[in-house]
Amino acid sequence: xxxxxxxxxxxxxxxxxxxxxxxxxxxxxxxxxxxxxxxxxxxxxxxxxxxxxxxxxxxxxxxxxxxxxxxxxxxxxxxxxxxxxxxxxxxxxxxxxxxxxxxxxxxxxxxxxxxxxxxxxxxxxxxxxxxxxxxxxxxxxxxxxxxxxxxxxxxxxxxxxxxxxxxxxxxxxxxxxxxxxxxxxxxxxxxxxxxxxxxxxxxxxxxxxxxxxxxxxxxxxxxxxxxxxxxxxxxxxxxxxxxxxxxxxxxxxxxxxxxxxxxxxxxxxxxxxxxxxxxxxxxxxxxxxxxxxxxxxxxxxxxxxxxxxxxxxxxxxxxxxxxxxxxxxxxxxxxxxxxxxxxxxxxxxxxxxxxxxxxxxxxxxxxxxxxxxxxxxxxxxxxxxxxxxxxxxxxxxxxxxxxxxxxxxxxxxxxxxxxxxxxxxxxxxxxxxxxxxxxxxxxxxxxxxxxxxxxxxxxxxxxxxxxxxxxxxxxxxxxxxxxxxxxxxxxxx
RNA sequence: GCCAAGGUGGCAGAGUCCGGCCGAACGCGGCGGCCUGCAGAGCCGCUUAUCGCCGGUUCAAAUCCGGCCCUUGGCUCCA
Numbered sequence: 001x002x003x004x005x006x007x008x009x010x011x012x013x014x015x016x017x018x019x020x021x022x023x024x025x026x027x028x029x030x031x032x033x034x035x036x037x038x039x040x041x042x043x044x045x046x047x048x049x050x051x052x053x054x055x056x057x058x059x060x061x062x063x064x065x066x067x068x069x070x071x072x073x074x075x076x077x078x079x080x081x082x083x084x085x086x087x088x089x090x091x092x093x094x095x096x097x098x099x100x101x102x103x104x105x106x107x108x109x110x111x112x113x114x115x116x117x118x119x120x121x122x123x124x125x126x127x128x129x130x131x132x133x134x135x136x137x138x139x140x141x142x143x144x145x146x147x148x149x150x151x152x153x154x155x156x157x158x159x160x161x162x163x164x165x166x167x168x169x170x171x172x173x174x175x176x177x178x179x180x181x182x183x184x185x186x187x188x189x190x191x192x193x194x195x196x197x198x199x200x201x202x203x204x205x206x207x208x209x210x211x212x213x214x215x216x217x218x219x220x221x222x223x224x225x226x227x228x229x230x231x232x233x234x235x236x237x238x239x240x241x242x243x244x245x246x247x248x249x250x251x252x253x254x255x256x257x258x259x260x261x262x263x264x265x266x267x268x269x270x271x272x273x274x275x276x277x278x279x280x281x282x283x284x285x286x287x288x289x290x291x292x293x294x295x296x297x298x299x300x301x302x303x304x305x306x307x308x309x310x311x312x313x314x315x316x317x318x319x320x321x322x323x324x325x326x327x328x329x330x331x332x333x334x335x336x337x338x339x340x341x342x343x344x345x346x347x348x349x350x351x352x353x354x355x356x357x358x359x360x361x362x363x364x365x366x367x368x369x370x371x372x373x374x375x376x377x378x379x380x381x382x383x384x385x386x387x388x389x390x391x392x393x394x395x396x397x398x399x400x401x402x403x404x405x406x407x408x409x410x411x412x413x414x415x416x417x418x419x420x421x422x423x424x425x426x427x428x429x430x431x432x433x434x435x436x437x438x439x440x441x442x443x444x445x446x447x448x449x450x451x452x453x454x455x456x457x458x459x460x461x462x463x464x465x466x467x468x469x470x471x472x473x474x475x476x477x478x479x480x481x482x483x484x485x486x487x488x489x490x491x492x493x
Numbered sequence: 494g495c496c497a498a499g500g501u502g503g504c505a506g507a508g509u510c511c512g513g514c515c516g517a518a519c520g521c522g523g524c525g526g527c528c529u530g531c532a533g534a535g536c537c538g539c540u541u542a543u544c545g546c547c548g549g550u551u552c553a554a555a556u557c558c559g560g561c562c563c564u565u566g567g568c569u570c571c572a
Contacts, residue, residue: 012510013510027572028572029572030571030572031570031571031572033570036572037572039571039572040572041572042572043572044572047572071570072570073570073571157496157497157567157568193570194570223570243572244572245571245572246497246498246566246567246572247566247567247571247572248567248570248571248572249497249567250496250567250568251567251568251569252571274572275572276498276566277565277566277572278572279565279566284565284566284571285572286570286571286572287570287571313505313506313520314506318498318499318506319498319499319565319566321505321506323504323505325504325505325521325522326504326505326521328521329504329505329520329521330520332520332521333519333520333521335534336520336534339534339535343534343535382507384506384507384519385507385519387519387520388507388518388519388520389519391519391520392519395536398534398535398536399535399536401535402534402535402536403527403535403536403537404536456530459530461530461531464530464531465531465532468532468533477533477534478532478533479532479533479534480529480530480531480532480533480534481533481534481535482528482529486534
């Protein structure tokens with residue numbers, strides 16, 4: 001059936017048909033003024049799976065993800081540390097941390113990470129085009145986009161332009177007009193709300209804000225124009241997929257469309273994918289509300305696979321609730337996948353697997369699961385559906401091996417491993433098999449287990465349990481099975 | 494206030510586009526059994542749903558139509 005994606009432009013799930021190779025994909029990245037939190041990771045992980053799925057389906061993908069390194073919130077942190085002498089120093093620090101966070105949740109790198117500060121020329125050029133085309137006007141060294149002049153405004157959502165409550169700058173001709181270029185540097189009052197430390201020297205922080213010279217005098221770029229300039233600079237005037245968080249659909253994404261299409265006369269992004277919010281209790285997880293877990297903390301306490309499984313256990317276009325119990329459930333899911341994978345792998349490699357044994361229930365279930373997972377991912381990237389499909393593979397493996405008798409179906413188990421590794425590991429990015437590494441940990445473990453078996457045989461259970469507890473403290477879980485002890489790394493660190 | 498999304502079992506959450514297979518998925522939890530020195534894991538069985546409220550259409554509605562109530566997101570920096 002091929003991939004179908006919900007396109008915010010139409011609100012409908014549409015067949016995805018790229019214009020040309022490679023598929024061009026832009027993700028509206030972070031404003032790097034602080035550590036990334038789980039809500040950000042949710043977007044990254046879904047973008048990552050979208051890319052992996054496209055590639056698995058035979059598309060080549062060019063993936064661009066920006067960093068906004070020019071922003072008042074960043075300026076508000078200048079001076080907090082000795083090395084943070086200007087906003088770029090702060091931004092560079094958080095870009096490095098953010099890239100590390102992306103790796104923590106097993107996201108593949110984008111092909112480019114453009115930064116605003118590296119694209120000032122492109123931004124100025126784009127603004128000049130807009131002025132020349134009659135869609136922007138200059139006022140006291142600032143430049144504004146003339147929203148009423150662009151008929152295509154409101155493609156993503158209808159903003160009802162009369163909104164009187166929009167903060168109106170006196171230079172704006174219409175309340176919905178927005179700044180493309182802001183004259184001068186930041187004002188003290190522009191950063192006050194974002195300051196995290198009360199003892200910060202605001203004057204010094206403002207002095208750390210960057211300005212650039214332009215045809216309209218020194219100033220700073222507006223937020224929206226950056227993404228238009230960077231995306232078109234890297235992907236062309238029309239590209240395939242634009243992904244962003246739901247919270248910036250308006251006005252940011254809407255304004256991007258207006259700027260880009262007004263300047264080029266061409267369609268901007270063809271498919272708009274919006275990632276819904278991660279919510280805690282009753283509100284969205286966000287930096288400004290302070291109700292968040294950083295990616296680093298979350299992975300440290302739950303483990304990469306649990307976090308990744310959690311984030312993928314709800315479709316990208318539905319909201320997801322964050323809670324301790326939801327994480328526990330995700331940990332259980334990830335654990336089940338990993339255990340079944342390990343069981344199938346061990347069994348296939350053992351003499352108890354026979355290539356002449358055929359279990360049609362196992363094989364049928366595995367084949368059905370593969371199809372279900374493919375259908376789910378094609379259907380608006382339903383990662384939850386893919387995980388549910390894998391659950392049936394887990395059950396089939398367990399039923400066949402744990403509840404069944406040797407000889408086991410070599411071919412069937414091999415298929416089950418293949419499905420788990422393809423869907424689970426390669427596409428969803430869950431590191432099945434990581435816990436197997438314990439078997440390669442060291443020969444010492446084998447010796448310890450042998451001693452423990454001897455203790456158990458002798459009825460010395462207290463000492464046997466003590467050994468198990470000690471290993472547990474080192475994140476190694478021991479399970480006694482019919483085939484002897486099995487060791488695995490704890491999934492939650 | 495305006496725009497948008499959503500209200501399904503103890504929890505969480507599919508299904509709603511294209512009405513009947515939904516007597517409602519998968520998972521978690523709970524109960525019982527098997528296995529087991531214990532624990533864990535696993536297997537088998539069981540458990541619990543007036544599908545927000547009211548009305549309508551239909552042989553038939555969680556699914557379609559109308560009204561109402563409630564929650565959340567956007568309208569300001571925000572993935």
